[in-house]
Amino acid sequence: MFASLIKQFHFKRLQRATHNPAPRQQQILLDILRTNRNTEFGQAHQFSAIKSIADFRRQVPLRSSAEFGPYLKRVYQGERNILTTETPYFFAMTAGSTGDYKYIPITRRFKRELDRSVYAFYHLLETNCPEFRSAPIQFFVGSAEGGQSPGGVPQGFVSGFNYKNLPAFIRRKFVVPYWVFTQPDMDDRFYAIGRFLTAQGNLAGFGGFSPLAMMSVMKRLLANIDMLEQDVRNGTLTLNHPLAPNVYTPASLPTFKPDTALAQKISDWRNTERPLPELMQLLLPNLKYVATWMGGNMSYSTQSLLQLIGPKQVHEMPFSASEGIFGIPFRLDREGGIAAITSHFLEYIREQDIDLENPPVYCAWELEQGEHYYQIITTSGGLYRYNMEDLIRVDGFYNKTPIVQFVSKRARQISISNERINENDVTESCRQASTATGMHFNEFILFPTRANHYCLVVEENGQDLAPFAQVFESRLRDLAKVYDMERTARTLRPITLLETRQGQLRDYVNAIYFRSALPSSQYKPIHLSNSFTDADSFPVVRLHSLEI
Numbered sequence: 040m041f042a043s044l045i046k047q048f049h050f051k052r053l054q055r056a057t058h059n060p061a062p063r064q065q066q067i068l069l070d071i072l073r074t075n076r077n078t079e080f081g082q083a084h085q086f087s088a089i090k091s092i093a094d095f096r097r098q099v100p101l102r103s104s105a106e107f108g109p110y111l112k113r114v115y116q117g118e119r120n121i122l123t124t125e126t127p128y129f130f131a132m133t134a135g136s137t138g139d140y141k142y143i144p145i146t147r148r149f150k151r152e153l154d155r156s157v158y159a160f161y162h163l164l165e166t167n168c169p170e171f172r173s174a175p176i177q178f179f180v181g182s183a184e185g186g187q188s189p190g191g192v193p194q195g196f197v198s199g200f201n202y203k204n205l206p207a208f209i210r211r212k213f214v215v216p217y218w219v220f221t222q223p224d225m226d227d228r229f230y231a232i233g234r235f236l237t238a239q240g241n242l243a244g245f246g247g248f249s250p251l252a253m254m255s256v257m258k259r260l261l262a263n264i265d266m267l268e269q270d271v272r273n274g275t276l277t278l279n280h281p282l283a284p285n286v287y288t289p290a291s292l293p294t295f296k297p298d299t300a301l302a303q304k305i306s307d308w309r310n311t312e313r314p315l316p317e318l319m320q321l322l323l324p325n326l327k328y329v330a331t332w333m334g335g336n337m338s339y340s341t342q343s344l345l346q347l348i349g350p351k352q353v354h355e356m357p358f359s360a361s362e363g364i365f366g367i368p369f370r371l372d373r374e375g376g377i378a379a380i381t382s383h384f385l386e387y388i389r390e391q392d393i394d395l396e397n398p399p400v401y402c403a404w405e406l407e408q409g410e411h412y413y414q415i416i417t418t419s420g421g422l423y424r425y426n427m428e429d430l431i432r433v434d435g436f437y438n439k440t441p442i443v444q445f446v447s448k449r450a451r452q453i454s455i456s457n458e459r460i461n462e463n464d465v466t467e468s469c470r471q472a473s474t475a476t477g478m479h480f481n482e483f484i485l486f487p488t489r490a491n492h493y494c495l496v497v498e499e500n501g502q503d504l505a506p507f508a509q510v511f512e513s514r515l516r517d518l519a520k521v522y523d524m525e526r527t528a529r530t531l532r533p534i535t536l537l538e539t540r541q542g543q544l545r546d547y548v549n550a551i552y553f554r555s556a557l558p559s560s561q562y563k564p565i566h567l568s569n570s571f572t573d574a575d576s577f578p579v580v581r582l583h584s585l586e587i
Contacts, residue, residue, distance in 0.1 A: 042208035043172075046162035053159045053367065053381045057440035060380045060404045065092055068384040071419045074148065079121050080110065080423065095424075096400060101388075101415060103426045104141070114421065115142045117190025122421030123148075130188050131197035131361035132557070142194060143361040149420030156364040156382045160357050161209070163369045167354055168328045170243035175214050177236060178202070178330070179247030179256075182221040185557050195557060197361050198248075214239040218282070227278045229259035234267070234276050237322045238295050246330025248356050249563055250337060250344040253329070257319065257347055264309055264318075270295070272302035316349035323348075330354045334374035335445045336462045336566050339470045343479065358445050362427060363418050366443045375434045375444040378403045387412035390430060393449070406433045406441045413449065430461060453569050455487050456530045458522040460515070462567040468514035469495075469566070478507045482544035485534075485567050486574035492532035499538040499580040508536040508583050533585035539577040547573070 056063040072095070076086035084098045114121050115130060127144035165171045181196030183203055188194050203217050215235040222228040233256045236242055247253055260267055266277050274297035304321045326348070333341050333355045345351060355374050358366030363383050366376030378385060385403050390411040392398035406412060414429045416422055428449035433441045447461035454460070465485045473479050483497045495511060497504070512534050516523040525531040548565050
């Protein structure tokens, strides 16, 4: 009861603020500035003299991640009172578009700022998925065990840090102990997660920011179906490597009960070779919901997950990053969320103005339906007018507050002739082409070429892919209007579709994302590249060219 009241309180506060966002947003901003006015950054930008949003914009310039980097590096090295009066008690490791890590300071005040949106989200999740109130659920996280910063502060993935430190009233709903997510061997980790899930017969739903992590768990169970049958029959957990004794407590060790009935069902399924969703129904009979990112470059992967486990209702996860929470989803089977106006101070720049020296900047209540903006954030964690380089689209309003959808990272936008194709355009074009043709790919990446056309690289599947390429090209022209203009003007030639050997694209993506051995659940697909040469490095199985 107490837990429900906390979550409801934060949602009601958000709901009230959506009717008139301006006062709440200005209060959040001024509170952040007042608290940190005596820091080095605060004194340099005269925080103590700032009395309004207009003052703030005059005193503090916009900064990109690279421009803010020197400040964050000093904090990471152990210098204090640079950005915040509070000392960070954790550094969130977050991979940039190149795979290199940034270290975002987490302070107590910033954590409370995040919790305002987290609790509001949980209230909405349980309202839309009522089984979550009583039945077990599970979220997939990364490891928080990333060692220490040079200043002696713990570091790792913030999802694992939050999981470790959840309030008891939330933590007890989860079925996978934290130590499982820290296992260094990927196969062991995914299999162990799946084993805990299958041992929980009444699991109502699972979730994570990346649908690929959930797919990996299901595929690992399938790849080890014989071992799973024996583990279920015997009440055991079989791993390739022994458990490290420093990452679990005796209370969190596996205690599975033998389930001969389920083991027999698994055996029957294997012997009759029935469809995969039927196996998932046997293993997770009460699974009704999936919570994951639905938009941006995730829509194709979410569709792939549902093909694997069968139809489920999908609730989007919050639009968020280590730097903050920016959108709070509030509806089933639709992407986008209410701008997180009770957590951080949010500003926006129109997409077409982002390269201007002094672009016009808008507050949340000044945005327009259907327009695209880049997002600027100010948080109590020490980020001030920080350009996230996240492109968002306004998908309507909740009262007078915008509903924001993530579209693409700016780094995931490419042009040969200023057409600005983004990763969402590519993902959605491929999703629609797969639906239209029945052809599906685990990996695909669009590369620009110096021959004035794009090359879509996919893994070979033995089919005639010319129909797929034609639908993809048509959908891309529908979604990316400037690309369509350039194609009409014949400035750009039609795409080519290159089939490469199985595993080549996954190796390419892994080389970017897995530069650290720290276990992560936030594996994100790459569907678009800025490289004009990488497509040439893939072994060619077949090459399809469309007629001009």
